[in-house]
Amino acid sequence: xxxxxxxxxxxxxxxxxxxxxxxxxxxxxxxxxxxxxxxxxxxxxxxxxxxxxxxxxxxxxxxxxxxxxxxxxxxxxxxxxxxxxxxxxxxxxxxxxxxxxxxxxxxxxxxxxxxxxxxxxxxxxxxxxxxxxxxxxxxxxxxxxxxxxxxxxxxxxxxxxxxxxxxxxxxxxxxxxxxxxxxxxxxxxxxxxxxxxxxxxxxxxxxxxxxxxxxxxxxxxxxxxxxxxxxxxxxxxxxxxxxxxxxxxxxxxxxxxxxxxxxxxxxxxxxxxxxxxxxxxxxxxxxxxxxxxxxxxxxxxxxxxxxxxxxxxxxxxxxxxxxxxxxxxxxxxxxxx
Numbered sequence: 187x188x189x190x191x192x193x194x195x196x197x198x199x200x201x202x203x204x205x206x207x208x209x210x211x212x213x214x215x216x217x218x219x220x221x222x223x224x225x226x227x228x229x230x231x232x233x234x235x236x237x238x239x240x241x242x243x244x245x246x247x248x249x250x251x252x253x254x255x256x257x258x259x260x261x262x263x264x265x266x267x268x269x270x271x272x273x274x275x276x277x278x279x280x281x282x283x284x285x286x287x288x289x290x291x292x293x294x295x296x297x298x299x300x301x302x303x304x305x306x307x308x309x310x311x312x313x314x315x316x317x318x319x320x321x322x323x324x325x326x327x328x329x330x331x332x333x334x335x336x337x338x339x340x341x342x343x344x345x346x347x348x349x350x351x352x353x354x355x356x357x358x359x360x361x362x363x364x365x366x367x368x369x370x371x372x373x374x375x376x377x378x379x380x381x382x383x384x385x386x387x388x389x390x391x392x393x394x395x396x397x398x399x400x401x402x403x404x405x406x407x408x409x410x411x412x413x414x415x416x417x418x419x420x421x422x423x424x425x426x427x428x429x430x431x432x433x434x435x436x437x438x439x440x441x442x443x444x445x446x447x448x449x450x451x452x453x454x455x456x457x458x459x460x461x462x463x464x465x466x467x468x469x470x471x472x473x474x475x476x477x478x479x480x481x482x483x484x485x486x487x488x489x490x491x492x493x494x495x496x497x498x499x500x501x502x503x504x505x506x507x508x509x510x511x512x513x514x515x516x517x518x519x520x521x522x523x
Contacts, residue, residue, distance in 0.1 A: 212235070212239050212240060212241045213239075213240050213241070213482050214240070214241045214242070214243060215240060215241070215242045215243070215262050215263070215480065215482050215483050215486055216242075216243045216244075216260075216261045216262050216263075217242065217243070217244045217245070217252075217261050217262060217263040217264065217265060217472075217483075218244065218245035218246075218247055218251060218252045218255045218260075218261050218264065218265070219245075219246070219247065219248065219249050219251065219252020219253065219255070219256075219264045219265030219266050219352075219473075220246070220248065220249045220252060220265040220266055220267050220352045220470055221246045221247075221248060221351075221352075221353070221388060221389055221407070221410075222249075222267045222290055222352055222353055222356075222407045222409075222470050223265065223267075223287060223288060223290060223470045223504065224244075224246040225409050225413075225502045225503075225504075226287075226288055226409075226498065226499055226502050226504050227244055227246075227265070227287075228244075229498055229502065230490055230495055230498070231244060233494075233495070233498075234486055234489055234490075237489075238485065238486075238489070240482050240485070240486065242486065244265075248349045248350055248351055248352070248388065249265070249266035249267050249268055249350060249351060249352035249355070249376055250349065250350020250351070250376050250377070251349075251350070252264040252265045252266055252473075253266055253270065253274060253473065256278075256282070256473055256474075256475075257277065257278055257279070259279070262474070262479070262480045262482075262483040263472050263473060263474045263479075263483050263487070264472070264473040264474075265287075265470070265471070265472055265473070266352050266470070266471050266473060267290075267351075267352020267353060267355055267356055267468055267470045267471070268352045268355035268356075268375075268376050268471075269284050269451070269452035269471055270282060270284070270473065278475075279475075280475050280476065280477050280478060281475070281476040281477065282473050282474065282475060282476065283473070283474055283475075283476050283518050283519075283521070283522060284451050284452060284471045284472075284473060284518075285471060285472040285473075285474070285487055285515050285518060285519065286447075286451060286469035286470065286471055286472075286507060286511055286515065287469075287470055287471065287472055287487075287490060287507075288469070288470060288496070288499045288504040288505060288506065288507060289436045289437065289439075289440045289455070289467060289468065289469050289470070289504060289505035289506075289507070290407055290408060290409070290436065290467060290468065290470055290503070290504050290505065291407070291408040291431035291432070291435070291436045291464050291466060291467040291503075291505075292353055292356050292357050292360075292405050292406070292407060292408070292431070292466045292467065292468075293405065293406055293407070293408045293410075293411040293416070293418035293419075293431045293466075294307060294312065294403065294404075294405055294418055294419045294421060294466070295396065295403070295404055295405070295406055295411050295416040295417060295418045295419075296396075296402065296403040296404070296417060296418075296419065297396050297397065297399060297400055297401065297402045297403075298323065298337060298338060298340070298400070298401070298417075299338055299400055300336060300337075300338060301335055301336070301337055301338075301417070302417055303417055304332070304334070304335055304420075305332060305335065305337075305417070305419040305420070306331045306332055306419060306420050306421075306422070306428050307328075307331065307419045307420070307421055307422070308327075308331060308421075308422045309360075309361070309364035309365050309421070309422065309457075309465070310327070310365060311325075311327050311328060311331070312361065312365075312421070313361050313364070313365035313367060313368045314327070315342055315344055315403060316344045316346075316361065316368075316372075316380070316381070316382070316383065317367065317368065317371065317372075317381050317382070318344075318381050318382035318383075320342065321341060321342055322339060322340065322341055322342060323337045323338060323339060323340050323341075323342055323401060324337070324339035338400075338401075340400055340401030341401050342401055342402075342403060343383065343384060343399050343401050343402040343403070344380070344382055344383035344384075344402075344403055344404070345383055345384050345385065345386060345392055345395050345396055345399070345402050345403065345404035346380050346383055346384075346385055346386075346392070346404065346405075347385065347386065347387070347388070347389075347391075347392060348385035348386060348387050348391070349377075349387050349388060350376040350377050351376055351377070351388075352376060352468075352470065353389070353405065353406065353407055354375070354376055354377065354378070354405075355374065355375060355376045355468075356456065356466060356467070356468040357405045357466060358372065358373065358374040358375060358378050359374040359454050359456050359468075360456035360457055360465060360466045361374070362374040363454070363456055363457045364424075364456075364457050364465065384399070384402075386404075389406045389407065389410045392404050392405075392406060393406065393410070393414055393416070396416070405466075408431045408432075408436075408503050409502055409503045409504070411431075412503055418430070418431065421464065421465050421466060422465075423457070423458070423460075423461070423463055423464065423465040424457050424458065424459050424463075424465065425459060425460060425461040425463070426461075427461050427462070429462065429463065429464045429465070430464070431464045431466070431467070432464065432503075433499075433500045433503060433504065433505050434462070435462060435463060435464035435467075436464055436467040436504075436505040437505040437506070437508075438458070438460050438462040438463040438464070439455050439456075439458035439460065439463035439464055439465070439467050440455050440467070440469065440505055440507075440508060440511075441460075441508055442455070442458035442459055442460045442463055443455045443458060444508055444510055444511075447469075447510075447511060447514075448510060448514065451511075451514065451518075454468065455467060455468055455469060456468065467505075469507075469511075472487055474487075474522060475522075476521065476522055476523065477523050478523070479522045479523065484519055484522050487515075487519060488516065488519050491507070491512045491515050491516055491519075496512065
């Protein structure tokens with residue numbers, strides 16, 4: 187089947203890692219972490235090497251491993267969809283700065299024969315599924331939301347990430363904020379104790395289980411869902427509208443939180459109030475040591491804040507940062523030594 191150049195780039199970047207091949211005389215910056223932003227990072231790093239003669243070796247191994255690699259000083263920057271918790275910050279050998287790079291959405295994807303599109307889900311139903319309390323696609327709550335769809339009466343099999351994942355952090359943070367029972371139970375984190383379901387390592391592992399399990403439902407970054415041609419649902423947001431994940435609906439959600447982010451860059455952007463906002467989206471972060479960062483790494487992420495770099499995000503299904511966050515990042519980067 188034909189796949190566009192954009193789709194091929196996304197699929198390639200979502201492998202285990204990538205590097206722009208160093209050239210003689212080039213310096214090298216090393217990073218590792220989140221798979222969520224890997225496609226846009228792949229494009230940025232190639233462009234930056236051409237412009238600045240600096241090669242970037244980035245391993246897309248998951249947010250948890252990226253945080254550990256930075257902690258152990260194995261990389262020049264870590265990448266995580268989840269900001270550091272207070273205990274994680276305390277365990278670092280020195281203070282760390284958080285630099286949001288782009289915004290992105292987590293898509294709720296599913297394997298329902300005969301339902302290639304059009305599924306609607308509320309936060310109550312979604313939490314009920316992953317709690318094991320909504321167990322069949324014939325459930326009256328699902329039928330009431332989707333009167334025009336012929337949904338097969340299959341057992342629902344929730345699928346989750348088994349690795350420490352920023353995508354899991356975004357998804358569970360949404361469930362925690364949107365549903366009291368989830369908040370009182372599994373809660374939120376890069377890993378949680380899932381009440382039911384099967385697991386897969388990384389987006390590719392989740393996708394493999396999803397593909398062979400009719401009735402399955404899971405969560406992946408929007409760029410991955412698009413690259414793999416996975417169907418994904420519209421989710422009812424806080425304003426009562428059913429919204430699909432997209433660049434526009436992610437941008438709307440981040441803008442809803444602009445004032446809060448100016449006060450605390452770690453503010454979650456899930457469950458935004460705006461009628462056009464997709465509820466399961468987040469900023470993704472670059473982490474660097476404040477007092478011992480490599481100058482080339484600082485220059486790289488200053489470049490990523492330029493209009494030329496941010497302007498490439500939407501074509502790969504990421505939301506460019508609003509101007510207020512770009513200015514905040516630039517001010518933070520000036521404090522890095």
